[in-house]
Amino acid sequence: METKIAIAALAAxxxxxxxxxxxxxxxxxxxxxxxxxxxxxxDVAPATLSFHLKELSRAGLITSxxxxxxxxxxxxxxxxxxxxxxxxxxxCQGQACGVAGAAQAKPKSTxxxxxxxxxxxxxx
Amino acid sequence: METKIAIAALAAxxxxxxxxxxxxxxxxxxxxxxxxxxxxxxDVAPATLSFHLKELSRAGLITSxxxxxxxxxxxxxxxxxxxxxxxxxxxCQGQACGVAGAAQAKPKSTxxxxxxxxxxxxxx
DNA sequence: TCCATAATTCGATATTTATGGAAATGTAAG
DNA sequence: CTTACATTTCCATAAATATCGAATTATGGA
Numbered sequence: 001m002e003t004k005i006a007i008a009a010l011a012a013x014x015x016x017x018x019x020x021x022x023x024x025x026x027x028x029x030x031x032x033x034x035x036x037x038x039x040x041x042x043d044v045a046p047a048t049l050s051f052h053l054k055e056l057s058r059a060g061l062i063t064s065x066x067x068x069x070x071x072x073x074x075x076x077x078x079x080x081x082x083x084x085x086x087x088x089x090x091x092c093q094g095q096a097c098g099v100a101g102a103a104q105a106k107p108k109s110t111x112x113x114x115x116x117x118x119x120x121x122x123x124x
Numbered sequence: 125m126e127t128k129i130a131i132a133a134l135a136a137x138x139x140x141x142x143x144x145x146x147x148x149x150x151x152x153x154x155x156x157x158x159x160x161x162x163x164x165x166x167d168v169a170p171a172t173l174s175f176h177l178k179e180l181s182r183a184g185l186i187t188s189x190x191x192x193x194x195x196x197x198x199x200x201x202x203x204x205x206x207x208x209x210x211x212x213x214x215x216c217q218g219q220a221c222g223v224a225g226a227a228q229a230k231p232k233s234t235x236x237x238x239x240x241x242x243x244x245x246x247x248x
Numbered sequence: 249t250c251c252a253t254a255a256t257t258c259g260a261t262a263t264t265t266a267t268g269g270a271a272a273t274g275t276a277a278g
Numbered sequence: 279c280t281t282a283c284a285t286t287t288c289c290a291t292a293a294a295t296a297t298c299g300a301a302t303t304a305t306g307g308a
Contacts (some may be wrong), residue, residue, distance in 0.1 A: 003140075010138035022215060087207070
């Protein structure tokens with residue numbers, strides 16, 4: 001997953017209502033839920049909900065399908081997997097972050113380096 | 125991890141400069157890096173960098189220690205682990221998100237339910 | 249004490265984001 | 279074709295964020 005995309009996903013989830021919506025959709029399963037029901041369940045005004053759904057869609061975290069007058073939204077599990085993978089890969093420096101007593105030492109970094117860095121003072 | 129805290133962490137990482145700073149700190153290891161060096165490496169103005177460092181600190185993603193005139197910032201691996209755990213636990217409904225071909229079906233949910241939901245129309 | 253340097257805070261500004269009423273759009277049913 | 283309803287778009291407004299020069303606050307060395 002590319003950084004730009006990860007940022008979009010993080011931003012989409014970093015908002016109370018949207019995170020609640022996403023969790024609700026995850027809970028609801030692959031079939032999804034209609035906008036009306038989401039609004040009822042989470043008590044969000046239609047226009048506001050629409051705004052947040054668009055935001056989540058834009059980030060690729062949810063998808064929708066129309067069925068007669070209703071629109072069913074569902075969580076896109078793949079993109080959430082990709083986000084978690086991004087965080088695990090890029091923000092834990094190979095320390096198998098999810099695993100218990102991580103942190104410390106930094107083995108040898110089998111992973112890509114940003115290079116760029118490392119310049120002058122302080123020598124550490 | 126509580127939702128409020130997760131949101132703070134997500135918001136802190138959902139910004140290009142901050143994500144870059146955090147990744148840089150992760151790469152740098154537990155010892156950390158001085159503010160000056162971060163600014164040089166990522167080319168960010170002091171005041172701007174200070175703002176973002178405060179933001180990351182507030183979210184608990186980094187910590188700092190003063191050493192003479194320098195302040196060393198380092199990634200807080202535990203909180204990143206906690207965030208990943210939160211996402212895995214709450215946004216994948218027991219589908220062991222991180223693992224390959226996840227998504228689909230939704231086994232039986234050994235996990236806590238928000239209850240709240242499920243009301244009227246449409247019956248699904 | 250005085251100077252240089254590291255980092256933060258202050259303050260002004262520009263941009264983005266969130267909220268929700270009202271109007272518009274789409275779809276189905278009478 | 280008219281009405282009912284689901285959802286989105288439009289629009290105005292309020293609030294939060296990001297940026298960065300300038301001033302301020304440490305801290306150490308001459």
